[in-house]
Amino acid sequence: MVLIVLAIAVIGYVLARKRAMARAGGDARVLHSLPNYYGMTAAMFAGIPALGVMVIWLLAQPMMIQNSVLPLLPAEVTQSAGTTSLVMSDVARVADGLDTAISQGVLDAAAIDALKADPSSLRDTLAGVGVALGSEVEPYVLAAAEQARKLDARWDVIRAIAVIALALVGAGIAIRSADPDFRARNIVERGVMALLVTAASLAILTTLGIVLSMLFETINFFSLHPWQDFFLGGSWAPNFRGDSDLSILPLLWGTLYISIIALLVAVPIGLFAAIYLSEYAGPKLRTIAKPLLEILAGIPTIVYGLFALLTVGPFLVDVFGTGGLLSAEGLRDGDALMSGATAVMTAGLVMGIMLIPFVSSLSDDIINAVPQSLRDGSYGLGATPSETVRQVVLPAALPGIVGAILLAASRAIGETMIVVLGAGAIARISGNPFEAMTTITTRIVSQLTGDTDFASPETLVAFALGLTLFVLTLGLNIVALYIVRKYREQYE
Incomplete structure (x- = not known):
């Protein structure tokens, strides 16, 4: 046709x-x-x-x-x-x-x-x-x-x-x-304009459709399950037989905990890599190193998850597990800090590796946008290259760098496959990074997998989790855009 x-x-x-x-x-x-x-x-x-x-x-x-x-x-x-x-x-x-x-x-x-x-x-x-x-x-x-x-x-x-x-x-x-x-030209131009407006509206309409679809199912969920237990409860225990504990707090804690560890890995490495590539690396090294660094962004997340499960997790067990180099033997009656390969630290480290190109690439573009005249003025006043980076380049690029970090944080919060394979599936609130935990995205997948009844609160809770996650990431994106627009410095 x-x-x-x-x-x-x-x-x-x-x-x-x-x-x-x-x-x-x-x-x-x-x-x-x-x-x-x-x-x-x-x-x-x-x-x-x-x-x-x-x-x-x-x-x-x-x-x-x-x-x-x-x-x-x-x-x-x-x-x-x-x-x-x-x-x-x-x-x-x-x-x-x-x-x-x-x-x-x-x-x-x-x-x-x-x-x-x-x-x-x-x-x-x-x-x-x-x-x-x-x-x-x-x-x-x-x-x-x-x-x-x-x-x-x-x-x-x-x-x-x-x-x-x-x-x-x-x-x-x-x-x-x-x-x-x-007047054929006028007709064609109006048609092209309508096509452009339609294309620009699709993203807005798609976002609106996603929000409304989750919102209606979330309303159905709260009509079957009290919102106090969802937002203020302390445990997550769905059983599909009624009397379930469906609190988001353990899942939210695991999500934020893993994201913080990922950012602690990605932000320093990515920012230092961006500073080196933009301020110290030569043109030939930059043309080779930057594409190689950005290859990390193209690796499927399932591959990162397998890397976490098969490589990083066993390595951490060898270091922090029973008999490991840094185990708690002698400190807690021979108990090990880490008992299994799936843990918050495993997922956080691998997710941090995945986020490095996001931070480095955005920060590199932002640093390169700082005019060369500012650097030349700093050098003319007798500053060294490192002093110029610390006192001139980074302050000028800081709003954009903060925005890049917040965008990377929203990417970490929404990650699924690395968490599924690397962090485990236990919903708990704990400060030990070597214990298995789970996140909001993992539970959404779990609650919607299999032959489920979409009229039960144990299934509808996935939409409430999704809407909460959407609001969280949307808030981070809004904060990032606000910081970039309010504090950015524009140069001629």
Whole structure:
């Protein structure tokens, strides 16, 4: 469909341009706009409305089909939103399996009608065409899947006709309007402006959608669970059987503890690396060292998590564990400071390594933005390079550096995979960095993993945690932007 619409747009471009030139007698100076603008107007009229309708249709069609299929399901299935979602997933898988089986000649309409009376063999039939089902197919699931398949095919045909017709009509209107007095350039510029505004609005609308989706589920959670226990409780113990302790404080403590250790690692190393690269390193060394340092930012976080679990954690156990070089033997009756590879220190160290390029790259750009005239003036007054860095460059770049550190902190707070593999899964409030703890992001993953009921507080708490984490990171970003804008120094 996309290729057909694009072909119509290209043909419309060519025909509109030719018509404009023909109406002008071959003299482009007679035209209000350049000939290409008439062609672009036809391409816009053909492509943008048709593609927009197609996207909206693709988003709306599954919902319309689901609303048409729901009356075929038993009442006991549609009572719970979670159960309905699971059954509709089965319906979608069976419908896809039927399409595959029909396309491969395994089933036909008569065979499907025969299966409606006894669908027990359908599971094996679909398994033969590569569609795996977790359980036997219920008769109502087969009936709903067959209805969904027919509706989907019908709406696909209607969508194709509507989209192609809209593209042809749009191209025809633009071609018919291509005469010397038509203000094609104005139309194209307004269309491009609308496209730019739409692109700029997408980020805002996406953020708003994320916040609202979490907010509504958070409201549902607080209608089932007291907010006092969530914000003021002291333990985290979900059991999915009621009477759960769902306090955010142990998770928030673990999140902040690991983030602080990560920043204690990343900020000094990253800042010193930025100072060296910008003030002391030669051009050749800088062109090699900076890209190599920024490679750390491109490593997937799951790789950092494996590095924490398999390398850093065992190394810390060898140093601080039982019999280690710095164990607590003799201090606490032979107890070890660290009993396992998963600990706050493990995740904090590895996360700090991950954050080094964030701090160094941003700080390097900020330091390089300080005018060279300030350095020359400092040198002219007799200051050494180190004194110039301490007393001139860093004070001038400090607001930007603080902003970079706060942005790195928000990145640390939202990290998941390193914490999952390196910090453990125990929710506790403790000051020992060699104990296993967990964070907000880890618990969000845990509460939404598996076959969960989205009507229980033990699942809905993930949205409350996510909204709290969003507010926390948003606050850090706002503080960072405020510091940068209020205290930055602008130079000519």
